[in-house]
Every structure is written in C-alpha cells, then in structure tokens.
Amino acid sequence: MRIDIITVLPQLLESPFGDSILKRAQTKGIVKVNFHNLRDYATNKHKNVDDYQFGGGAGMVMMIEPISILIEKLKSERTYDEVIYMTPDGETLNQGMSNQLSSAKNIIVLCGHYKGVDERVREHYITKEISIGDYVLSGGELAAAVLCDSIIRLIPGVLNNETSALTDSFQDDLLAPPVYTRPAEFNGWKVPEVLTSGDFKKIEVWREEKAIERTEARRPDL
Numbered sequence: 001m002r003i004d005i006i007t008v009l010p011q012l013l014e015s016p017f018g019d020s021i022l023k024r025a026q027t028k029g030i031v032k033v034n035f036h037n038l039r040d041y042a043t044n045k046h047k048n049v050d051d052y053q054f055g056g057g058a059g060m061v062m063m064i065e066p067i068s069i070l071i072e073k074l075k076s077e078r079t080y081d082e083v084i085y086m087t088p089d090g091e092t093l094n095q096g097m098s099n100q101l102s103s104a105k106n107i108i109v110l111c112g113h114y115k116g117v118d119e120r121v122r123e124h125y126i127t128k129e130i131s132i133g134d135y136v137l138s139g140g141e142l143a144a145a146v147l148c149d150s151i152i153r154l155i156p157g158v159l160n161n162e163t164s165a166l167t168d169s170f171q172d173d174l175l176a177p178p179v180y181t182r183p184a185e186f187n188g189w190k191v192p193e194v195l196t197s198g199d200f201k202k203i204e205v206w207r208e209e210k211a212i213e214r215t216e217a218r219r220p221d222l
C-alpha cells in the first residue's frame with residue numbers, strides 16, 4: 001500500500017510513523033508512506049498556503065491552488081482508491097472503515113488546518129471525509145496518524161501471530177476480554193483460575209463470555 005499524506009506540518013508526523021509497528025511495516029516494504037509539505041506547492045512568493053475567508057470572519061482557510069497542484073501531480077502518477085480529508089465534520093472512523101481501507105492500494109490523506117480547506121477542494125478532489133471523534137484537534141495530522149495506524153496494522157504481514165489484529169476489540173463487534181500475565185498472584189489478587197487450567201476449550205468459552213459481558217456493560221450500542 002502507498003499512502004501520500006498532504007500536510008503543512010510534516011515534522012509532526014515523523015514520530016508516529018518512525019517507530020514501532022508503523023516503522024516496521026515500512027521497513028518490511030509492506031507500506032510506503034510519503035509526507036508532502038504543502039508549502040512546497042505554494043504559488044505566491046511568500047509561500048502562503050492559507051488566506052482570509054471570503055465574506056469575512058475569524059480564521060484562515062487553506063487555499064485550493066497548492067492542494068490542487070499536488071493532488072493533480074500525484075493522480076497523474078498513479079490511480080488512487082481514495083482521497084481522504086481529515087476533518088471533525090467527517091464520518092466517524094470505526095473498525096469497519098479501517099478494515100475496508102486496509103485493502104486499498106494507494107490513498108491520499110489531506111490534513112486540514114486553520115478553519116479548514118476551501119470547500120471546492122472537498123467538492124472536486126475529496127472522495128471520503130473522516131473524523132476520529134467528536135472533538136476538535138489543532139490540525140488533521142494526529143488524526144491522520146490515528147487513521148493510518150488503524151489501517152496499516154490490518155495489512156497482512158504487518159503484525160505477527162502474537163499481535164494478531166484478529167483478536168482486537170471491535171473486530172467482531174465485541175470488546176476484547178480481560179488479559180493477565182505473570183505473576184499468577186500479586187498482593188493476594190489472583191488471576192482467574194480457568195486461565196491457568198491448561199484447558200483451552202474452557203479458556204475460549206471464558207474469553208467469549210467475558211467479551212460479551214464487557215461489551216454489554218460498556219458498549220451496549222455495539
């Protein structure tokens with residue numbers, strides 16, 4: 001998979017993509033992530049990528065020209081499955097959307113800033129608008145990192161068996177069951193006996209029950 005991220009703050013993305021599973025996925029060659037600094041595509045001599053909004057009002061708006069030049073350039077080089085815009089008024093991200101996007105070949109992710117992008121960008125270039133929740137971040141970069149993390153970990157070969165995504169919360173519309181590790185007793189607090197019984201059938205049944213119990217208690221909407 002190839003992911004092209006359009007941003008005014010590429011340095012904000014370096015850390016989340018430069019460590020752990022996201023780094024490994026890139027080192028293994030499973031995913032190629034490119035950061036594009038929008039300022040490199042600014043058309044005026046001050047390298048502005050934002051301007052005052054027509055009609056007045058506080059807050060700057062991201063201009064269409066640099067975004068258009070960059071997206072047109074990328075689209076002339078390959079076909080994209082989706083051109084995604086990270087915005088708090090987009091569709092709220094869930095596991096189903098991440099599953100679907102994990103099978104894409106090429107995607108563009110545009111990170112919003114200031115008051116957002118000129119509406120014409122959304123009308124003419126964006127195919128999907130995604131929010132990571134009902135709160136407003138300072139920019140779309142952290143949201144893009146969250147989206148990409150949730151997608152990349154689902155691509156076959158990224159996780160090994162121990163970290164398999166199949167047992168994650170939400171994969172079957174259930175929250176994950178509780179987990180424990182050594183010691184089997186700490187401060188008199190014991191690990192549920194079934195988990196140390198060696199009876200794998202029983203353990204499976206216990207985990208299923210706990211997952212259902214937890215989902216009913218915390219997320220009945222699922």
Ligand code: ADE
Pocket residue numbers: 086087088112130131132133134135136137138139140143
């Ligand atoms: N940009 C600012 N807030 C955001 C959010 N909640 N989701 C996606 N992009 C955003």
